[in-house]
Amino acid sequence: MVKRFWADETGLPAADRGLAYGDGLFETIRAEGSSAPWLDYHLARLVRDAARLGIEVRQDELLAASGEALERYGSPGKVWVLKLILTRGAGGRGYRPGACMEPNLLASCSDAPPMPDSAGVVVEFSSVPLTVNPLLAGIKSLNRLEQVMAARELSGDCFEVLMADAAGHIVEGTRTNLFVLTDEGWITPPANSVAVAGVMRQLVIERLQQAGEPFREGSITREQLQPEVCRGLYLTNSVLGVVRVRNLAGQDLPAERCLATICRLSTTLE
Incomplete structure (x- = not known):
């Protein structure tokens, strides 16, 4: 059985x-008041990926703990971020886990970041x-040092940096x-090639398929991101939703079709 902890205690x-x-x-x-629009997606991924690491946890346990956290931290009109x-x-001791270990769950609350400019963002x-690592592909593990190092490159009006x-x-x-x-x-790059297969990525794929949009998972080269080839570049994140890139490495990009419109996501996430 999972043990629950509060970050503010x-x-x-x-x-x-x-x-x-x-x-x-x-x-x-992303939470709005005492509810979280995509909670089921997050918990299903957490249970699935925990199983890949050999961590046993039930979705009903996580759902109950998340419900407590939403009630504890949420309030009417508040838009915030629940981190589990x-x-x-x-x-x-050492790398080898002990026998019959009980998993721990830490819940915390933070303010939601400001929404990006709807006209698009600058990316490098x-x-x-x-x-x-193929064994860890797509898993949102606690090992994120490469992303930390890359995020140190962010400065000025640069919203994000793309990694190869x-x-x-x-x-x-x-x-x-x-x-x-x-x-x-x-x-979109295939799930077995990404460090994190995001919840919003999954939602966007589902919406594209439902809308009958031509879609495939495949490798993306720098050449495909040149303005004369690229018809639109969008970033997805479960807290910020779908974000249009208007400028990549100093070059303006077109936006022939808005992915947020095609996907018909919640207006709070567009």
């Missing part, structure tokens, strides 16, 4: 493996390469997945 114990080794996962969930950190638990390429893998393919941003519109349709 004691926090996690010092022997927690999430603190010592990054042995766990997390979710950042799930770790393998405390104990076990990162100099930090992204390495995706060893082959030079553009994979994702520090906190966003990406969708590119070409003459052939929409493309």
Whole structure:
């Protein structure tokens, strides 16, 4: 059974493996008042990816804990972010986990970030390469040092930096997945190539398929992001929704079709 902790009280114990080794996962969930629009998606991913790491947790346990957190931190009209950190638990000297460990769940609250300019944002390429371990691909684990290093490049009006893998393919941003519109349709990097397969990424894929939009998962090169080829570049994040990129590395990008409109997402997330 999962043990629940509040960040504004004691926090996690010092022997927690999430603190010592990054042995766990997390979710950042946009909340409005005492509800969270995409909570089921977040919890389903958390349970699925925890199983990949060998951390046993039930979705009904997480749902009950999330409900407590929403009631504890939420208030009418408040837009905020609920963060859930799930770790393998405390104990076990060294890398090898102890036997019969009980997972820990830490819940915290923070203000929602300001929404990006609806006219689009400025984005650059990162100099930090992204390495995706096939065993951990797509998992929102606590190991995010590459993203931390890349985020240090953000300055001025730059909203995000895009990271490439060893082959030079553009994979994702520090906190966003990406969708590119070409003459052939929409493309997003495949789930087995990204560090985090985001909840908003999943929602956008579902909406594109429902709308009958031409769509595929595939590698994205810098050449496909040139203005003469790219018909639109959009970033997705479950807190900020769908964000149009108007300028990439000093070049203005077109926006022939608005992804947020096609996907018909909640107006609070557009």
